[in-house]
Amino acid sequence: MRALFAALIVVLGVAGAWLGYEIYRQQESTSEEPYGVAFNLIDHNGQPITEDAFRGHPTAIFFGFTHCPEICPTTLYEMNGWFEALGDEGKNIKAYFITIDPERDTPEFLRDYITGVTDRVVGITGEPDAVRAMARGFNIYFKRIDTEDGDYTMDHTASVILLDSHGRFRKTIAYGEDTESAISKLRDLAGT
Known part of the structure; x- marks a missing residue:
């Protein structure tokens, strides 16, 4: 036995x-293939933007929405602090905030929301079906939650996704992750 x-x-x-x-x-x-899917959306200045924006430099992307009560504004604020702490070390990293609520997040609204916090992040929005397809292609969880007052909020993935200069997935920064850890990950990413 x-x-x-x-x-x-x-x-x-x-x-x-x-x-x-x-x-x-x-x-x-x-991991040798670019992460995510092809997309054709618009940035917060109303200009077309595709997956090519995530190539040729390291990239940090975050999916959120402007009516978010805590996670999204906190993440934008923290991203701004990370980039300030990195200084010239992080100047080649491009950052993007992709809305998961394109019905409310017009380019103008998204631009005002983001630039009120940082000038290092570009907003991305577009036709709702195209935005949702892009989010799903990047393995982002999102769900509309109706509220008792007739409005709604969005439940969503709250991590920052880090891509190298070839658009390949490298790491994530979790919501609430220690500042030094986040800066260290971005410092490593800057060299890719």
Whole structure:
């Protein structure tokens, strides 16, 4: 019985190691491809913008909405602080705020919202179906939540996604992550 139990442990260990290797190999192969999907939207100045905006330089992207009560304004404020702390080290990183509420977030409204906090972030909006397809293509969770007063809010992924200069996924900065950790991740990203 002990021999059977030991053999079972060995088989499970080998299977676990193989599964771990396959997951690692798959992640490595997909990490060489640009992250997300092709899109054709507009920036907060009303100019067309595509996935090409995420190439040729490191990129930080955040999906949110202007009527957000806490997470989005906090993240914008923190991003501004991170870039200020990085100074010239982070000057090549481009940052984008992609709305998940395009019905309310017109280019003008998005521009006023963002530039009231920072000049380092460009807003992205567009036709609702195109915005939603882009968010889904970047594996962003979002859901409209109706409120009792007849209005609505949005539940959504609250991480900043970091892409290298080829548009490949590198890391995320979680909402509420320690400032030094976030700055360190951006410093590493700046060299990619």
